[in-house]
Amino acid sequence: MAGIGFMARTFDKSLSIREHEEFKNSVIRDLSQVRTEYKRDDDRLEDRIKVLEATRPTTGELEARLKGSEPK
Numbered sequence: 001m002a003g004i005g006f007m008a009r010t011f012d013k014s015l016s017i018r019e020h021e022e023f024k025n026s027v028i029r030d031l032s033q034v035r036t037e038y039k040r041d042d043d044r045l046e047d048r049i050k051v052l053e054a055t056r057p058t059t060g061e062l063e064a065r066l067k068g069s070e071p072k
Contacts, residue, residue, distance in 0.1 A: 057065070
């Protein structure tokens with residue numbers, strides 16, 4: 001019976017104020033890191049889109065290729 005009571009108290013333990021603050025700070029750090037990673041990935045995607053848009057042929061170039069002549 002004492003063992004069951006001990007186990008119940010162990011699993012029913014509430015966080016102390018210090019543990020709560022450590023948990024809160026850990027969650028804040030993790031969220032900050034996730035935001036930083038999302039921002040970095042977003043910047044990479046924007047750079048890739050800029051490169052693709054800069055190298056994509058214009059409508060005139062596509063029409064010229066389809067007709068078999070050089071673009072003007």
